[in-house]
Amino acid sequence: xxxxxxxxxxxxxxxxxxxxxxxxxxxxxxxxxxxxxxxxxxxxxxxxxxxxxxxxxxxxxxxxxxxxxxxxxxxxxxxxxxxxxxxxxxxxxxxxx
Amino acid sequence: xxxxxxxxxxxxxxxxxxxxxxxxxxxxxxxxxxxxxxxxxxxxxxxxxxxxxxxxxxxxxxxxxxxxxxxxxxxxxxxxxxxxxxxxxxxxxxxxxxxxxxxxxxxxxxxxxxxxxxxxxxxxxxxxxxxxxxxxxxxxxxxxxxxxxxxxxxxxxxxxxxxxxxxxxxxxxxxxxxxxxxx
Numbered sequence: 001x002x003x004x005x006x007x008x009x010x011x012x013x014x015x016x017x018x019x020x021x022x023x024x025x026x027x028x029x030x031x032x033x034x035x036x037x038x039x040x041x042x043x044x045x046x047x048x049x050x051x052x053x054x055x056x057x058x059x060x061x062x063x064x065x066x067x068x069x070x071x072x073x074x075x076x077x078x079x080x081x082x083x084x085x086x087x088x089x090x091x092x093x094x095x096x097x
Numbered sequence: 098x099x100x101x102x103x104x105x106x107x108x109x110x111x112x113x114x115x116x117x118x119x120x121x122x123x124x125x126x127x128x129x130x131x132x133x134x135x136x137x138x139x140x141x142x143x144x145x146x147x148x149x150x151x152x153x154x155x156x157x158x159x160x161x162x163x164x165x166x167x168x169x170x171x172x173x174x175x176x177x178x179x180x181x182x183x184x185x186x187x188x189x190x191x192x193x194x195x196x197x198x199x200x201x202x203x204x205x206x207x208x209x210x211x212x213x214x215x216x217x218x219x220x221x222x223x224x225x226x227x228x229x230x231x232x233x234x235x236x237x238x239x240x241x242x243x244x245x246x247x248x249x250x251x252x253x254x255x256x257x258x259x260x261x262x263x264x265x266x267x268x269x270x271x272x273x274x275x276x277x278x279x280x
Contacts, residue, residue: 001102001110003214005151008114010210012121012140014203019125021199025189027130027176031137034168035121038144041160045153049229053241057250059156060242063163064257068264070168074175075271081179082274088189 005046013039026077026087030070037066110150117143128189131182134172141165152229154238 012035019032041059048055077087084091102110117140124136145160176182190196232241246254 001151004110004114005147006214007211008117008147010207010214011118012144013210014207015118015121015125017206018199018203021202022191022196023125023189024191025130025181027172027181028125028133028189031134031172032125034164035124035137035140038141038164041156042144042147045148045151045156048153049151053229053232054245054249056153056156056242057246059153060159060246061250061253061257063159064261067163067168068260070171071264071268072271074171075268078175078179079271087179087181 002046002050005042009039009042009046012036012042024089026080026089026092027074029089030073030077034066034070037062106150110147113143113146113150117147129182130176131173134169134176138165138169141169152233155242 016032016036016039019035020029023029023032041062044055044059044062048059080092081087086092120136120139120143124133124140127133127136141160141164145157145165148154148157148160191199229241235241236244
């Protein structure tokens with residue numbers, strides 16, 4: 001099941017990347033990043049079956065980082081929304097020059 | 098490394114794999130953020146079932162508790178708090194050309210990932226066959242993760258607690274109203 005898991009993980013990661021590139025809603029882009037993290041977790045789990053349980057420990061760390069990232073990122077989105085009344089990235093391009 | 102799997106196992110693996118991919122596709126194509134979030138929760142549930150099939154029962158439980166239970170609830174809470182439940186009036190999906198370019202990048206990335214996953218991994222990383230299953234029967238689903246976590250990766254574990262503390266402080270500072278400091 002290693003090859004199948006890796007293929008599934010690759011497909012999910014690609015869907016996440018395409019979502020990040022095509023959407024403009026900051027919250028949906030953020031959720032796409034979570035999907036990419038999930039795809040990487042699946043790779044870790046699939047390999048941990050053949051290369052030792054350390055892979056599952058890394059999944060625990062990835063989940064912790066994802067939780068911290070979600071908390072800080074959503075706080076930033078709330079702060080931006082207070083300023084601009086929008087989370088659409090078309091309205092948040094001040095640094096574009 | 099190749100072993101024979103019962104039909105029951107194979108069927109459920111493919112079933113949950115197809116559900117995960119279909120839910121992920123539905124997730125990136127939904128206009129409404131709430132619908133997208135719920136499809137993503139469905140993807141995470143299917144992934145948790147696949148984790149259980151891959152002998153990672155504890156991670157499967159953590160997936161449901163932490164990802165589907167905590168992180169996605171925070172997302173839905175923010176969508177509710179900012180009243181973003183309805184599709185936005187400005188086009189959410191980018192124009193025709195960016196979407197086509199993104200699709201091409203996606204196809205290239207997928208081909209690359211498939212090519213990489215086909216390569217052979219050096220034998221020195223490999224543990225003896227059935228090693229993970231032995232660990233599982235010897236220490237249980239939680240013990241086989243806890244042993245490396247609190248031995249080899251103890252420093253990383255402690256640093257993670259600092260990371261969480263910083264994230265809590267950062268979220269509170271960023272989420273505070275501006276005029277609160279003036280008072």
